[in-house]
Amino acid sequence: MKVEIEKIDKEKLETARLMVHEEDESIRRLSGFIERENYKHMLLSCYKDDEIHQVKCREIFYIESLMEVQYIHMNGEIYCTRKRLYELERILPVEFVRASKSVLLNTAKVERYKPIPGGIMMAEFENGDSTYISRKYLKGLRAQIKEGLL
Known part of the structure; x- marks a missing residue:
């Protein structure tokens, strides 16, 4: 399926148009997902102290993988998930x-990017945490930031 995105002025109402051969249950679910703007308020199931929590993705600062466990860093809280980073x-x-x-890392939570000797960069978050951006991923991230995609 081809996806087309058109930027419009802030004053105009955002709309999505699905042009499909057949309307089925999956298309109706997609339509409902878009209409309710669920993509803006996505929840992620995590655990902490043997309890399952639903965390809002927009509140996550970064996710760090250590020994097959992914640690979800939020403002003052750390949760875990077994889902892989990919x-x-x-x-x-x-x-x-x-x-x-x-x-x-959640680029919406990055307060500043600081270059570090050796060709890497540090991302500092609103909550005072920080993490490194490796050389391998830095070029692509820098291009996205400059283009205003993030």
Whole structure:
């Protein structure tokens, strides 16, 4: 399926138009997902202290992978998930980008980027936490920031 995106003025109402051969249950679910703007308020199931929590993705600062467990860093809280980083990368909103082999960061929560000797960069968050952006991912991230995609 081809996706077309058109930027419009802030004063205009955002709309989505689905042109399909047949309307089935999956298309109706997609339509409802878009209409309710669920993509803006996505929840992620995590655990902490043997309890399952639903965390709002927009409140996540970064996700760090250590020994097959992904630690979800939020403002003063850390949750865990067994989902792999590549799985999270596929389901999380576009603000989440790969910063290194073991980190996904939420660019909407980054307060500043600081270059570090050696060709890497530090991302500092609103809550005082920070994480490194490796050389491998820095070029792509820098291009997205300059283009205003993030």
